[in-house]
Amino acid sequence: MQPRTDAGRRWSALMVLILPVLIISMDATILGFAVPSLSETLGPTSSQLLWIVDIYSFVLAGLLVTMGALGDRIGRRKLLMFGAAGFSVASVLAAFSTSPEMLIASRAMLGVAGATLMPSTLSLIRNVFLDERERQTAIAVWAAAFAVGSALGPIVGGFLLEHFWWGSVFLVGVPVTATLLLVAPRLVPESRDPKPGAFDVTSAALSLVTMLPIVYAIKIFAEHGLSTVVVTAAVIGAVAGFVFVRRQQRISDPMVDVSLFAVPRFRMAVSGNLIAAFGFAGSLFFVTQYLQLVVGMSPLRAGLQLLPAAVSSVTFTMLAPVVARRFGSFTVIAAGLTMGGIGFAMLTQITAEGSVALTTAAVIVLNAGLGASMTVALDGILAAIPAERAGAGASVSETAIELGFALGTAVLGSIAAAVYRGGFVAIDGVPSEAIEASRDTLGAAIGVADDLGGDAGAALRDAADTAFVDGFHAAALTASIALVIVALWALRTRRQDSVVVEPASLSVESVR
Known part of the structure; x- marks a missing residue:
C-alpha cells in the first residue's frame, strides 16, 4: 500500500497525464469536420485526401509497440516530454500547411508524437498507482478523459469552423501540450525499467x-x-x-511478452479492449454523418446532440471499477459489450426521415456499455505486466485500441458503402450520370442533388438518404452481433475461473 501522504501528488500527476489523452481523442474526431473546408482551400486529390485522414493512424499504429519499449529504457516521462514537444510543432505545421503534401507530412509527424504519448501516459499510471483500487480508479479517469475528448472534438471543431479557418482545429492541442511541458517535470515522477536490455x-x-x-x-x-x-x-x-x-x-529480453497471450484471461482482456474501440469508432463514424447529412444538423449542433452520450460514457467508466470489485472484471466486460450490442441494435431502427431521439438514446446506451468494458479491460491488461515493463504492456493495450478504431471504421464502413452503392437503381427523372456520380458517398450525392434541383434533385436526395440508412442498418447489425459474441466469450472466461477474477490477478506468474 502506498503512503497516504503521497496521495495528493499521485492524483496531481494523474491530472497531468490525462492532458495528452484529451488532445489525442479530440484529434481523432475533430478532423472529419474540417475536411470540406481544407479540401476547398488546398484542393487535394481524392488519394491525397485519403492520406491526410489516414496517415496519422498508420504511423501511430505502427510505432506504438516500439515507443512503449523505448519509454521503458530511456524513461517514460522523458518520452512523454519529447512527444508533447513534437505534437506541438507538428500541430502548428499542420495548421499552416500550404499544400496537401505539407499537410500529409505534418499529420505523419503527429502520428509519431501520438505514438509516444499514449503508452507513456498508461505506463506512468501503472507505476504511480501501485495500489490496485487506486489504479483501477486512475484508469477509469484516464478512460473518462478519452470519452470526454471524443465528445468535445465535434463541439470544439464545429465552433472553430464556424468562426475560423480549417487550420484552427489543429491548434487546439498546442496550449495543452505546452502546459504539459511546464508541469510534468514537477508533478510526474520519472520511471523506467531498472535493468533494461539492449533496444532491439x-x-x-x-x-x-x-x-x-x-x-x-x-x-x-x-x-x-x-x-x-x-x-x-x-x-x-x-x-x-x-x-x-x-x-x-x-x-x-522481448519487446512484448507474447507468452501472456497463452493466458485466456489476458487474451480476453485485449480482445475486449479491441472490440470496444471497434464499437466506439464505428458508431461515431456513422452517427455524425447521419446527424449532419441526413438530419441536417450543423457540426456544432451535432456535437451538442451527442453530449448526453459522453456523459453516460464518463459515468459508467467511473462506476466500472467499483462494480468489477463486486461482481468480477469479466462480468463487467460481458455486460458492457452486451449494452453496446443493444445500442447498435437500436440503431438498426432509425429512419431516413430523422430519428434523433432514438439515435441519441442508442448512443447513450452504447457509450455507457463500451466505456465500462474498455476501462476494466485496460486495467486487466496493465495488471498483467510487471511495473518495470509497463511501457511495453501499455503499448499492447494501445495497439488493441488503435486496431479497434481502424477496424471499426474500415470494416463497418466497407459494409455500409457496399449496401449504399447497391441501393442506387434507376430513378425517374434523374440522369444516369447523376446517379453514377452519387454512388461514392452521401456527401457526393447531396452535392449532385443540389446541382440538379427541382423534383429530380429531391428524388435523388431521398434515394441517397434511404441508401445511406440501409447501409447504416447493415453495419449496425454486424457490430451488434460482433459485440454480443465477444460478450459471450467474456462470460465463458468468467465461468472458467473458480474464483472471482479481479484485474490484478492477471499476472505474469500465472503464465510461468
Whole structure:
C-alpha cells in the first residue's frame, strides 16, 4: 500500500497525464469536420485526401509497440516530454500547411508524437498507482478523459469552423501540450525499467512492418474493396507479424511478452479492449454523418446532440471499477459489450426521415456499455505486466485500441458503402450520370442533388438518404452481433475461473 501522504501528488500527476489523452481523442474526431473546408482551400486529390485522414493512424499504429519499449529504457516521462514537444510543432505545421503534401507530412509527424504519448501516459499510471483500487480508479479517469475528448472534438471543431479557418482545429492541442511541458517535470515522477536490455532494432522494425501494411490493407479495402494491393499488404503484415512473434519467443529480453497471450484471461482482456474501440469508432463514424447529412444538423449542433452520450460514457467508466470489485472484471466486460450490442441494435431502427431521439438514446446506451468494458479491460491488461515493463504492456493495450478504431471504421464502413452503392437503381427523372456520380458517398450525392434541383434533385436526395440508412442498418447489425459474441466469450472466461477474477490477478506468474 502506498503512503497516504503521497496521495495528493499521485492524483496531481494523474491530472497531468490525462492532458495528452484529451488532445489525442479530440484529434481523432475533430478532423472529419474540417475536411470540406481544407479540401476547398488546398484542393487535394481524392488519394491525397485519403492520406491526410489516414496517415496519422498508420504511423501511430505502427510505432506504438516500439515507443512503449523505448519509454521503458530511456524513461517514460522523458518520452512523454519529447512527444508533447513534437505534437506541438507538428500541430502548428499542420495548421499552416500550404499544400496537401505539407499537410500529409505534418499529420505523419503527429502520428509519431501520438505514438509516444499514449503508452507513456498508461505506463506512468501503472507505476504511480501501485495500489490496485487506486489504479483501477486512475484508469477509469484516464478512460473518462478519452470519452470526454471524443465528445468535445465535434463541439470544439464545429465552433472553430464556424468562426475560423480549417487550420484552427489543429491548434487546439498546442496550449495543452505546452502546459504539459511546464508541469510534468514537477508533478510526474520519472520511471523506467531498472535493468533494461539492449533496444532491439530488429523487433522494432518487424513491429512496424507488421502494423503498417495491415492497417493500410484495412483502409484500402474499405475504400476500394478486395484487390491485389490489399492482399499483398495483408500478407506482408501477417508474415512480418509471424516472424515478430517467433523472435519474441526466442530472445531473452522481448519487446512484448507474447507468452501472456497463452493466458485466456489476458487474451480476453485485449480482445475486449479491441472490440470496444471497434464499437466506439464505428458508431461515431456513422452517427455524425447521419446527424449532419441526413438530419441536417450543423457540426456544432451535432456535437451538442451527442453530449448526453459522453456523459453516460464518463459515468459508467467511473462506476466500472467499483462494480468489477463486486461482481468480477469479466462480468463487467460481458455486460458492457452486451449494452453496446443493444445500442447498435437500436440503431438498426432509425429512419431516413430523422430519428434523433432514438439515435441519441442508442448512443447513450452504447457509450455507457463500451466505456465500462474498455476501462476494466485496460486495467486487466496493465495488471498483467510487471511495473518495470509497463511501457511495453501499455503499448499492447494501445495497439488493441488503435486496431479497434481502424477496424471499426474500415470494416463497418466497407459494409455500409457496399449496401449504399447497391441501393442506387434507376430513378425517374434523374440522369444516369447523376446517379453514377452519387454512388461514392452521401456527401457526393447531396452535392449532385443540389446541382440538379427541382423534383429530380429531391428524388435523388431521398434515394441517397434511404441508401445511406440501409447501409447504416447493415453495419449496425454486424457490430451488434460482433459485440454480443465477444460478450459471450467474456462470460465463458468468467465461468472458467473458480474464483472471482479481479484485474490484478492477471499476472505474469500465472503464465510461468
